[in-house]
């Protein structure tokens with residue numbers, strides 16, 4: 619049996635919050651911000667039902683992917699697979715399932731932000747055929763002056 623077949627994918631719920639945050643915080647290259655609070659995550663999951671996913675092996679959370687859309691484009695965030703369970707197809711399975719769910723909603727183009735310092739993530743997305751955008755800059759604005767919004 620392949621390693622992936624031992625992993626189970628299912629929709630993330632707010633009950634997964636603590637385990638997902640633990641996984642994120644233990645992973646270099648993944649940021650944790652105010653927008654990752656429990657309340658904000660609950661709001662995000664409610665707005666984007668069924669699109670965020672977790673992977674489990676033997677009852678342990680080993681991967682996650684958060685996904686939302688604005689009606690036109692999909693936005694992927696926080697793709698993380700626990701070290702020790704990588705290169706077993708878990709990330710690809712999460713992304714494939716997420717993109718299939720977006721396609722069901724008529725959304726065929728998606729974006730993901732990657733820190734320029736995260737070479738591992740860049741290698742992953744480029745190997746999967748995602749196109750590095752050199753034609754746009756992303757501008758951000760924070761209301762209220764919170765530095766970690």
Ligand SMILES: CC(C)(COP(=O)(O)OP(=O)(O)OC[C@H]1O[C@@H](n2cnc3c(N)ncnc32)[C@H](O)[C@@H]1OP(=O)(O)O)[C@@H](O)C(=O)NCCC(=O)NCCS
Nearest residue numbers: 647697698699704705706707708709710732739741742745
């Ligand atoms: C990026 C990450 C999610 C990949 O998870 P994974 O489960 O190991 O990925 P998969 O096993 O599905 O990889 C599938 C393919 O992607 C490519 N790939 C995966 N990791 C790679 C790496 N480190 N370097 C180059 N290619 C890679 C390969 O083509 C791989 O296929 P192969 O194993 O048959 O060669 C994982 O390394 C991780 O959690 N990294 C830290 C968190 C992070 O930076 N996330 C991205 C935030 S945007």
